[in-house]
Amino acid sequence: MKKAEIVTITILMAMIAGPAYAEVIAEHDFSDEAQDGGSGWAGAWQGDWDLRTFGDLSDPPWLRLWGGDSSSRAVDLSAWQDVTLTFDVDKEGGQADGDEFLTEFYDGTTWHEVDRWTVTSSYDDAPVQKNLDLSSYTMAASSEIRFSSTCNQGYDRFELDNVTVDGTPFELLEGDYNDDGFVAQGDLDLVLLNWGDTGGAPEGWVNDAPAEGDLIGQGYLDKVLLNWGEGTAPTSTVPEPLTMTLLGLGGVCVLARRRRRS
Numbered sequence: 001m002k003k004a005e006i007v008t009i010t011i012l013m014a015m016i017a018g019p020a021y022a023e024v025i026a027e028h029d030f031s032d033e034a035q036d037g038g039s040g041w042a043g044a045w046q047g048d049w050d051l052r053t054f055g056d057l058s059d060p061p062w063l064r065l066w067g068g069d070s071s072s073r074a075v076d077l078s079a080w081q082d083v084t085l086t087f088d089v090d091k092e093g094g095q096a097d098g099d100e101f102l103t104e105f106y107d108g109t110t111w112h113e114v115d116r117w118t119v120t121s122s123y124d125d126a127p128v129q130k131n132l133d134l135s136s137y138t139m140a141a142s143s144e145i146r147f148s149s150t151c152n153q154g155y156d157r158f159e160l161d162n163v164t165v166d167g168t169p170f171e172l173l174e175g176d177y178n179d180d181g182f183v184a185q186g187d188l189d190l191v192l193l194n195w196g197d198t199g200g201a202p203e204g205w206v207n208d209a210p211a212e213g214d215l216i217g218q219g220y221l222d223k224v225l226l227n228w229g230e231g232t233a234p235t236s237t238v239p240e241p242l243t244m245t246l247l248g249l250g251g252v253c254v255l256a257r258r259r260r261r262s
Contacts, residue, residue: 022082026075027164030061040165042074047146052159062088062161067099067151072106075165077139083167085134085145090127091119093156101158102148103132108140127161139170172207175227179206182231183224191220 028038033051036044048069053060063071077083089101103115114132145165149158175183177190186204194202197216201209208223210216 022084022166022168025077025080025083025165025167026073027162028073029162030063033061038163040075042076042142045071045073047071060161062159063147064157064159065101065147065149066157067149067153069157070146070148071160072144072146073163074142074144076141077143077165077167078141079170080139080167081135081170083134083139083165085114085132085163085165086130087163088127088129088161089117090159091123091125091156092159093151093153097152099152099156099158100150102150103130104146104148105134105137106140106142106144106146107138108142109138111146112137127159139167173227173231174208175223175225176207176231177205177209177220177224180234182233183227183229184233187224188221191216191224 024040026038026040028041030037030051032038035049045063048065048071050064050066050069051061052064065071085103085105091099091101097119099119101117101119102113103117105112105114114134115130117128117130145163147158147160151157173181173183175187177187180186190202190205194205194216197210198213200212200214202216208220210220
């Protein structure tokens with residue numbers, strides 16, 4: 001099969017596949033009544049844990065948060081983008097008198113307030129579905145979500161159910177070892193300055209990081225050379241003369257390997 005035919009088939013397959021759709025990353029509907037239940041999470045619920053099996057939400061049990069209670073859960077979002085958080089929440093107890101339900105997101109460094117639901121006299125005592133966009137925050141391996149309740153009366157509480165985190169997988173740019181969105185000088189430097197090392201990922205190496213025992217050599221260099229200039233350049237990047245020479249030598253190696261395989 002000719003190269004042009006292969007390229008055409010690849011393009012057609014991509015068109016048929018269409019855009020990436022959201023996938024469920026983590027979920028918990030509390031039906032298992034387990035603090036570490038559900039799927040996709042990086043740990044169990046932390047903080048207040050009080051399950052109840054009666055009330056307004058359609059599929060008990062659910063997590064109940066009294067005034068001053070909070071509960072959080074970790075989820076690894078480092079490989080995801082366009083992340084959203086959905087859940088059902090209901091207010092139970094006394095009068096709707098300004099009680100608040102707070103949703104926060106931890107990006108690996110800082111907690112951020114995502115949503116603050118303040119219950120007023122217009123609330124009709126029916127569960128509310130929240131659909132919160134988290135895409136503006138940094139996604140981290142140590143990301144967390146946290147729910148908190150502020151109630152003014154002793155028997156007031158919020159009830160939480162059907163917590164779901166979804167998103168689309170982050171497409172890794174091969175050769176972008178420093179994770180700046182562009183395959184260029186910085187990625188080549190990581191390979192050349194650590195050439196022959198087998199001690200694991202050097203400082204600054206983020207994507208496709210070598211594990212301890214992996215040789216930093218031709219395989220890693222090939223990915224940089226074959227994807228040179230791919231992505232979006234953060235600033236103008238001009239290779240140094242020595243780098244140009246090494247690039248040329250590396251390119252010859254890659255071409256020679258391709259010819260041997262053909």
